[in-house]
Amino acid sequence: MRLSFLLGPDIKQILKEDPDQVRELLDELHAEDLADIFSELDSDEAAALLARLPAEDAAPIFERLEEHEQEEIVAQMPTEHVAQIASEMAADDRADLFNSLPEAVGVELLESLQRVDPQAAEEVREIERWPDTSAGHLMNTRFVIVSLGLTAREAMASIRTYASQNDEFVYNAYALQGDRLVGVVSVRDLIVAEPDDRLSDLVRSHIISVPPTLDQEDTARRMAKYDLNAMPVVDDQGVMLGIITIDDIIDVLVQEQTEDVQKIGGIEPLDVPYFQTSFLSFIRKRGVWLVVLFIEEFFTQTAMRHYDYVLDAIKGATYYVPLLISTGGNSGGQSSSLIIRGLAVGEIKKGDWWRIFIRELGMGVVLGAMLGFIGMLRVLMYKDQSFKFALTIGLTLVAIVMTGCTVGSMLPLVLKRFGVDPATSSAPFIASLVDVLGIIVFVHVAKVVMASVLAGAHP
């Protein structure tokens, strides 16, 4: 970003005056930095410049732009030209492009691509067959295929031919029998091997792969666990469909993490960065949850009204309600964050719920007792408050923190059990739930501890 900020204005000027210089810049700058500069242009300028570049130079820049930028540029460029650029893009980036375009535009572009590059069009269809967030949708359908009968030297020659024709390149070659994957050999193993060694002796047949239907988050976790740079996608017949590369996995990790943070914050996940999200879309994505939480919180008012005969009978009781219920919410939010993250990284399994319940209950008792003690001291600082009331506040805090910890830790597990993303049990959602429970707990503790004071109070 800094580079584009420093060079942006100058380069924009050069590009406008003499667009042919972009080709020279391509040699000097990383395509990623050029993409940053293109991001700063208006979409019509960017489209005009890209159109003047040969497709093989335009593709590496275009494929690095944000989805919404690509969409704007596509709208300003003849379909035929977009198809030419698409034909030069990496297969997975190309599929992403089709995915983000409005359907009508995508259909037209695919027809055009079919004429320009039938193989690329076929690859788009193959990848689009699989669900949006699956391994199949992440994969690249081009890879180096070798036969088990080759020698190391011959395999290296195949790799050389492939690498000189394809931009996307991975340091593995895949041995197929028919369409079925039977072995993997790394370029490293080929380099170390004697040139006349047979591939059949070099390949590894214990292959770590994923099925095309596997969720992208699980795919990412698997690849990260084994420290792989590329992983084959293999269907249930053993047929190799493509490879997933580590750069896509990093994008998945970052994207899934963004969604989790937004859900935990009580927002429907945004699809695009903060500044690209339209005002209206924000109102929708935030408004839904705010309204749900607001209505959930109605019950605090209903509960307080319902128990007014208790709250009114104890001087100052209502003033402690926000303090008490927010403490329940805070402890619940802590527990839910711990469990949501533990589930996301695979440290915690659904079956652990019983151990977690016991742990959180214990933590609730200890943390609640700590806060209860502080709370009692606080009440006793007021000369006009009774010891019984202080005790009520103290015991309520123990009960409320226990409630918060158990509800906060169990809800994500329950959601997971029912196939809902655990991150949906956001901190505010748990807080609202615990708020209502907190009022009920408070009133009932008071009824027991302050029974003599409340003797005359009735609904």
Added chain:
Amino acid sequence: MRLSFLLGPDIKQILKEDPDQVRELLDELHAEDLADIFSELDSDEAAALLARLPAEDAAPIFERLEEHEQEEIVAQMPTEHVAQIASEMAADDRADLFNSLPEAVGVELLESLQRVDPQAAEEVREIERWPDTSAGHLMNTRFVIVSLGLTAREAMASIRTYASQNDEFVYNAYALQGDRLVGVVSVRDLIVAEPDDRLSDLVRSHIISVPPTLDQEDTARRMAKYDLNAMPVVDDQGVMLGIITIDDIIDVLVQEQTEDVQKIGGIEPLDVPYFQTSFLSFIRKRGVWLVVLFIEEFFTQTAMRHYDYVLDAIKGATYYVPLLISTGGNSGGQSSSLIIRGLAVGEIKKGDWWRIFIRELGMGVVLGAMLGFIGMLRVLMYKDQSFKFALTIGLTLVAIVMTGCTVGSMLPLVLKRFGVDPATSSAPFIASLVDVLGIIVFVHVAKVVMASVLAGAHP
């Protein structure tokens, strides 16, 4: 995990009866899966088995264990033997091991390593020179060095020699002049080149690198941006110190994300997984924040007590306090999550604060108006509540949601400005802050709208 679960018991039995079979298993299973199985053993069993393996077979298993597991095993094994295993570990994993050990143990082990493998000991010292979460601490200090005068064929021969002697291998060779990095060439480029091509014509001299002092999160972002599998670490003199590989970057991304989720949830980040965190350490890490938030929340009680002349004069007013202030907290939590994540992925810069302020203020007005309308309807459903009170609730909601959105969005930026991790401005922290502001807003709106009702009310 599943594999170890299925095979674990059987393999444990085999390992106990005939540990020599581990070597055969090594060929069959990925070291990662073997590490899973070792994780399920008691630390004394694991130590005994590892001790019976040759160091070069033990190292790939040992380096994949969790830090606390390594520490337990080290405590049960002769230092001399740990040093032999350490000598076979990848340089970065080895440095991590020393990092996690108690200082006295580390010093003794380093002396032992010095005798077994002086180069490895030197590498540990080199990496430990740099701060814990810096690029220097992540790097591996071994890499392929080539001279610019070589041909492609000669460079491949150097790479072959290196790869046959080192487990950790990256598909790049680095051209140095003296100690200074002057060019990078990928194995792919060497494969595609003619064997007699000169390296001086093949290397790229525009090198994307990081300084050793760069924070690991920024290092990860840089590497992800350029889709690199390995990136050199270069000091301010241009001297090449090591390389960072993509697998370490994935670990960084996952670790930093876990810390963010925990901070957003109002917990001091844990260093180890949920079930490995001791009860006491949980009490400390959760208790600190719960107490801070609890004391922060005292002010809601103080504020309500301070304004009791207003709250008491309006029938049922106190019952609406939890509803009103939690809505402020929810909107604030949404804004802070958005900004915290935007800062973490680099979409948002500190300088954007003014644009964000305007946006969030606008969103606060619209979202507040929506909720205010619903809130008014709710109040009017009660026959005993006046229209003026309904209007008070409605207007208070607009003001409170505006407050929540602006405070929630600005606080992470302010923290970042002062060098504090923005994720510290957790949702509960913002909620507690907004709770107090909410009560003050409520009372002052009521004073204006319900002036006639409150005419007789005085402190």
